[in-house]
Amino acid sequence: MVMVKEEMRKGPWTEQEDLHLVCFVRLFGERRWDFIAKVSGLNRTGKSCRLRWVNYLHPGLKRGRMTPQEKRLVLELHALWGNRWSRIARKLPGRTDNEIKNYWRAHMRKMTKERKRSSSSSRVDHSLDLTELPLQAAAEAHDLKSTTSAISCCLTAEELEKKEEGVASYSLDQIWNEIATSEVINELSFEDSCPLMPSSPTWECCSEAVWKIDDDEELRMLLQTDHLISTHNDGGRETCSLAHQPDHFSFSPMYSS
DNA sequence: AAGATATGCAACCGCCGCGCC
DNA sequence: GGGCGCGGCGGTTGCATATCT
Structure with a gap:
């Protein structure tokens, strides 16, 4: 049979x-x-x-576009941890690794395009080496940090890193608990x-x-x-x-x- | 207005680690 | 110790929609 x-x-x-x-x-x-x-x-x-x-x-999943703070955090954390999407996602309650990954790819796509455009116009070679992406992100994150330092509602990647060293990383429950106390949950x-x-x-x-x-x-x-x-x-x-x-x-x- | 291109995002695939037998 | 199944993760693909020309 x-x-x-x-x-x-x-x-x-x-x-x-x-x-x-x-x-x-x-x-x-x-x-x-x-x-x-x-x-x-x-x-x-x-x-x-x-x-x-x-x-x-x-x-508890957040819908819609990422906020500038979230974007900044993604860039900073990616500079720290590389493509550890799930790890990065744990620091952005309500965001999934998939979402962050998608954002990062879109972001890099935009970056390469802009570089191509500027290099073709200025004739200066800014060709992007994929192996340098994290460094590039770090540099960009640094720029962002300097321009958005007034934003204090969100921990910086460094702060998070320190927090992570001292304390065992968040459990999902903790993260969802945090979300539950935020306004986001009210919409759901x-x-x-x-x-x-x-x-x-x-x-x-x-x-x-x-x-x-x-x-x-x-x-x-x-x-x-x-x-x-x-x-x-x-x-x-x-x-x-x-x-x-x-x-x-x-x-x-x-x-x- | 229509076709081309870019963008956003959901979903799949393959690999890996872990626990169990 | 090795085989197996399951869950988790990162990479990739494909489709729908938005934007551009």
Whole structure:
């Protein structure tokens, strides 16, 4: 008998998939991505689920352009650490490594273009050696620092470095806690609409029961979306709720139009 | 207005480290 | 100690949208 391996879905995520994923991450936490991928029936790889969550669905992610302070910090930290995107991202709460990486690439693209333009006009050779990029960034960061030194709301890379030496680096929880106290979180009504968090009694009860189930297939049956989780359209607003307790668990993630 | 080009960003791929058996 | 699976990371790609010519 030939086992035909089911083809995994790829490409852009649909709203339905997002809703599903958020529900299951809420249930099982931000771990065991393969498990979540299996029991959710999303037909995505665990990696894909994790990436979607980390880069797009995680509550507390900042949307929109990076602020000048953030940009400066990225440049400074890149000068210090190089392409350690995840490490840099940990210093910019609400920003993902992917976002920072994208910004850096766009920034470098712009830089090389400008240099090309200026070199062709001035005939002075400013050709860019890729191996010098960090140094160049450092130089630029230094310039930026000197011109924006009045900005004090943000730690400089050096300060962060010192902080990092003295204290163990931030945990994600700490970072999200910081975000939670900032204004950003106010724009994301996630917690209000989805209070079934690990700290809640409901969660503890549910998660305990769920973790006692060993068999993936059995669990999938239990969690069949039409049993435990249902999605519905609430006046044009797609919401997701745990069946039998819709008042306790529902959310509506933000989508850019 | 239309085509070309640039930009932004989501998502995939491959590699690596770690924990488990 | 080695094989395996999973999660995390950095590099890269491809598509949609914005901007330019």
